[in-house]
Every structure is written in structure tokens, then in C-alpha cells.
Amino acid sequence: MRLEEVIEECKLFYLASQETTTTLIVWTMILLCMHQNWQESAREEVLQVFGDKESRFEELNYLKELHKILHEALRLYPLASLFTRITTIEYKLGEIIIPPGVILSMPVILQNFSFELSPT
Structure with missing residues (x-):
């Protein structure tokens, strides 16, 4: 930078x-x-x-x-209602392949749920 x-x-x-x-x-x-x-x-x-x-x-x-x-x-009263990230490398979410450059958004209300996001 x-x-x-x-x-x-x-x-x-x-x-x-x-x-x-x-x-x-x-x-x-x-x-x-x-x-x-x-x-x-x-x-x-x-x-x-x-x-x-x-x-x-x-x-x-x-x-x-x-x-x-x-x-x-x-x-x-969460400080943010949505978490947003952009993938920089390819990831696998379950059976789904997420390519680089995809915008992922997750509502804060779902933060207690866990799932594994791992690079492919």
C-alpha cells in the first residue's frame, strides 16, 4: 500500500x-x-x-x-447489520466453489451459526 x-x-x-x-x-x-x-x-x-x-x-x-x-x-442492537467480504482466492463452501472476486455478505443475526470456509 x-x-x-x-x-x-x-x-x-x-x-x-x-x-x-x-x-x-x-x-x-x-x-x-x-x-x-x-x-x-x-x-x-x-x-x-x-x-x-x-x-x-x-x-x-x-x-x-x-x-x-x-x-x-x-x-x-448490533453495530453493523451486515458483514461483507470479497474473495481474493478460490474457496470451497461445502460443495460450492466460490471463485475470486465474489462479494459475500452475511447478516449479523446469523453470526451464531458456524460453517467452514476453506481455500481450495
């Missing part, structure tokens, strides 16, 4: 991460407003882990309840 292309990719990652993070925070706040018991348990957990002291990055692993809430927000 040329330097200009690398810079453009970095810009894309930066902007995309801002939008997805903002979306996750907004939906999480909405869910916390809708489910007061979630809000209370998250607040208790944060106070138990951090208390009045300054928070440290390593301690975020102890926020199990908040972790569950964030994952539920992502499950209910």
Missing part, C-alpha cells in the same frame, strides 16, 4: 471506531434507563470495584455485570 492509502485506512478506523463506540454507549444508556435493576447492579459493582479510589485499566476486568450489560446491548 502507498503511504496515502495507509493514512486513509487509519482515518477510516478512527472515524468508524468513534461511531460504533458512540452507538454502543447510547444503546447501553437506553437499556439502563429501561431496566433500573441493571442500572443498580452496575452501579453497585462499579462502587465495589473502584470505590472512591482512582480507577485503573486492569480493574476493568472485574466489572462482570457491566460486561454482561454491554454484550446484551450489542446483541440487541
